[in-house]
Amino acid sequence: MRKIHYLFPIIIASLFLLTACSTQNKSEILNVMESEDKLSATVTPGTMTTSSDNNHMMQPISVENIQNASEEIGGQPLDFRLEGNVKVFELVTKPVTWQIIQDVFATAWTYNGTVPGPMIRVTEGDVVRILIKNELPEPTTIHWHGIAVPNAMDGIPDITQKPILPGETFTYEFIAQPAGTYMYHSHYEGDVQVSAGLYAPFIVDPKEPTSPAPSVDVNLMISEWLLRDGETFAAMPMAGMEPNYFTINGKAFPDTETINVKKGQLVRLRLAGIGQLVHPIHLHGVPFTIVATDGHPVPKAAQLTKDTVLVSPGERYDIEFIATESGQWLLHCHILHHTTNNNVEPGGLMLIINVTD
Template identity: 50%
Template structure:
């Protein structure tokens, strides 16, 4: 089972939802005995479920009865009535929005359509369920009369709420961590929670105004029959503060006053045997004029349109959860409204949850690959999978690897050999293998969608050819190589000549170069573009000081095979302690007259140089890239360097 905890935000969210569960449980238990209608009890429960401690705070400071018989007076202030009205709005609308968000993510609708469906679902759920159905007994009249009376208040409130929610969801779901589009991820629910908080904040002012104008109800008190609403003298004090007209209106609404209609029975009616009964209906003529309602509706529409449309200037709202859901982009990468789903998949992280095996710092790659014989054919097996590979003691990259090693195993053969390489794909995406620089049948070249279809996840493909050349070569994928090769799919292919070599040395050492982007514990394919530049560099899968030390004696010779298995940069590779002789380039042995002395060669992606260096003096001599940044580890040096640096120790 895939772990939900990849980043620090995931641990925070896990804690947040644990606290939210506790807060919701408290509100549910305490609200059971709070003297208010059932619909408001559920309203506070749902809002606390969506907003955690903030919902609890609203319940305690605005609605929870502070002492017996005090609820009526406690909830009277207009700001608290506005809280109650907004709670009722958010509980219904947010429930519809969240249910729709889960469904449209499953359906794979584009983000722009996602927002429209969420708006319609939220409005419908709030109007037809929470307002007209759940409030039917209090509002009186038929269900459809209640729909008509509730339409404009719900329309205004929903517009203000969605104006706050939409940009939060758009920017965070379509941001660098697009796990936020997937309902099975914690961050999806974190974004929903934050969106509901933003929606509450933008809807609250309009709800305060609508309560004050008699368009919506606020907090109400509902007690059992026979239990007085107020303490003795409480009504007289209240009547002294309010005008008779306002008192009459709020008696019938159970709104600004915070008293349900049953509690607002006129004193002249005599007996209070029914005081405390639930309100029979909430009919009254609102104080708001048609012009005010129209102006509020228009303003809410403008804000809604802004919240829904503005994000399209910065993010690609045409993408869906099926296309990019679950991807994580490098934190510094620039994303635009025309960034495609294909581009995002190329640049996204190596999914840590697909790691098949982890290896310690002393594990080494480039181990020679054994073979079996089949009717005169040398048969090798390669398997590409996701592993965790340590390039430094404290840095473990999530990588794509052949046979669980980086670089992949060395295929060492002889000119004239007939070979078959069976490649199994255990990656989450298609792949091929290209045999860089070799003369072979076109069908064996490994060019994705040109000479062969990509090997699908779980698939197998056999490459078979005869080695017609000799020298230093390598293999790598030609299906999305900017991603898959950058994540570790490469290995050396060394072909010995049929005749004895003229440029033999005492020691033979292969150096394969690579660039890595490792941020926040995640690995991304390093690319020479904004936000995706590498911050670690490796020789044979390790960064200095974890690179191997080459040991030899004074007077001996060392053949170094530089291979540009990296993707993005030209590396000027330099050896201290004297010049070397360049004897081969790109697998082709140079004629003696064409050989030359140098102390630096520029190794670009795909290039190979064979050089012979003689140990003329004792000591520790460096092999390194001459771009200083490439000999650092995340811009820092350790024990004199980092990255593309290794030591030749001469005795």
């Protein structure tokens, strides 16, 4: 019984602390609510807003005078011109109507009119200059995800540069290094602009290949969309804003590309997570080896052999396999809801690897 007497002061102190904490939390919550109300006064299309009754809601991504997509397929190599020893690339951000599957169209914000934007592919050590003209109704910036760029080229609005306003141009310049699989994407209101399509592959090839070049080398950028009543919203992992379309290089199955391979060929797939959800990507037929993670080569002795790899937002996995078995083999996400189009199976994150003799 005597021991219980010692506990009284502790219990009283704990109760006091609990009350103090909950009061502090309440005032923090009130502060957040107040600042959200202030934000809602300056909404832009595609921006999260808070209504007066405090329900979250989203504005659709919409623009006047939307253009047609410049090509049917995204992620195609971007031409450059040489100025001295500098490889000069040109990008224009613009809204287009983008076809995800037959009869399903999104309002997409793009680099050069496709989702993904065009692939920039250079050799390690190249001096690269990228001119970007912003034809979006909103500011933007570009971040060179994973590339070792100087700080001023990192593309972070109001931290490393001023946002590129509608109608303005900006020049990025850096040395492309190290070799590997990278991406470029908007870093201005990324939750909206990246969801809307502002992403693309950036591949830096090694000066001297360290391993045999694959016969088939394909970028696969994985993302999600929310299309509702003919309008496009920024898909997010939150209630009411969950995606209903899932795409590889901007297309959902059955309109994802078929990868054609001859039996015995070495295949490299560069998986890149550019959406907001995780995707366990599973290969049928043969296992694969993870040869690079986030652009960096994995030493031979540390390379895992697997048939499923979890690709999280921002990650890249270069996987390789030899197509030893002929047939039509599936590559798909193993969160099986992600292999649907607006809840109808099959669809979404699936593609066929067609191995012929």
